Amino acid sequence: MSDVRVRFAPSPTGTLHVGSARTALYNYLFARHHGGVLVLRIEDTDLKRSLREHEQSIVRDLHWLGLQADEGPDVGGRYGPYRQSERGPLYEAGVQQLLATHSAYHCFCTQERLESLKAEQLAAGRMPKYDRLCHHLAPEVVEARLEAGVPATIRFLVPEGDISFVDLIHGPITFSSDVIGDFILKRTDGGFAYNFAVVVDDAGMKITHVIRGEDHITNTARQLMLYAALDEPAPRYGHHSLIHGPDGGKLSKRHGATSIGEFRDLGYLSDAVVNYLALLSWHPGDEREKLTLDEVVEGFDMSRASKSAAIFDLDKLNWLNGLYIRALTAADLSEIVRPYLREQGLEFAEGQRQVVAAAIQANLVVLEEAPRYARVFSDDLVITASTHLAALDEPGVRTALEAARERLSRAEGEYFEVDEGRALLKDVVDACAGQGVKGKAIYKPLRVALTGLDQGPELFYLIAGLGRSRIVARLDAALAYLEERSA
């Protein structure tokens, strides 16, 4: 095992979003590809918005995707605790260290002053930046105010000079430090700021590579300064592009499903979702499109990750999902699809299930659509004397239906294998041919008689999966209808 250690650090303020899922995936891929370790860290420094149930749903979604971490609050590890809310003493020690080395100072400025300062600077066309008023306070003054209980924050004293690093995806990036104001390390409420907590955690957890979204790119400068001030070795950074909605803007709810849980509920397969997410701004170097997680791990290389933002393309995800659904065996599909059918009140018999699954397999884009296609096989189906029944008004139809009834009613058993269905259909067609009836007097009328619809599964699936008694009943009903018409 190499010494590569990466982390996925979601904040539990909501469910797992596709964007975060991709960050998790990239970390997972990087870790596995290099034989390293993936740690899951919960960034719940914002107690007000962080919920334990969100943490649990994130962990569950990660598992569903197959992206298990090697260390984390759910599995433990040597570098815990893995929740920021439980790491307070570590942050406090860090702050004390920075205070002792004069890399940090207390600040007593009120929110009001900070806000007006910011407004002033913005109006003057400058970048908002703290003016270091409190940095110039005499030590006795600071001591006295602290003693008196004046609310204080602790700020980092941003050092002079440019700060640059080589991003794993973007290459060299440089920031001028005078564009960065003295940021807060510890809030008046005693909580620690994200940029600081992250550094203490990444250093403490021996993270070697930080792989995250591009929205963190400017944070990197701050974090690098902190590593230097803390005298800790800095990790390497890789910032992947963000996912946008079809309109080019930030991906949001108005673009449809955006959380992993929603995709799962709609009936996307985890393999398809992972495959799609991997392909979004990454490619294997050849022309493969359908890849297993292991194959992606094998070929994964940060330098092949695209620098530009990718638009979430539901059409392509749908295509991939269909591909994965079609790759399933009928037995597996029939089980996977069961809850979706049951939800719509569709329950199929033992011998029926697999035929039904096989019959609808090619139609499915998403599992949620299963009931719509499977309904013809159930008693839910109501055949009315609609326009479709007009298809029965063809010469020879009566003969065909009678032949079908005759042949099918004496078949052995209730449900049949697909191949038996095929053979049965052939028998019927042959029988019809024997009586001079063929072609359009058979296929469509038979379909309409059996389903009341002019489209649906292949006839042999219908014969195999409908059930002999249902077939006979529906045929009888159609025959009765014909009787009525001719009377």
Added chain:
RNA sequence: GCCCCCAUCGUCUAGUGGCCUAGGACAUCGCCCUUUCAAGGCGACGGCGGGGAUUCGAAUUCCCCUGGGGGCACCA
């Protein structure tokens, strides 16, 4: 406003100075298969944002412009 990142078909992308008449996939359209719908097969449509510079030669290198995105918090 300031800082940072990005820029090839509608979308995801290949492309690292001549193999490019810019390749693949999704979507779209057409044909084939199929006595239905799909699936599948074949094909078509469709792109290097603009301007300079370097070079014998630029999608590929450099500069400017434009456009898009991100950041500038006592959020993460």
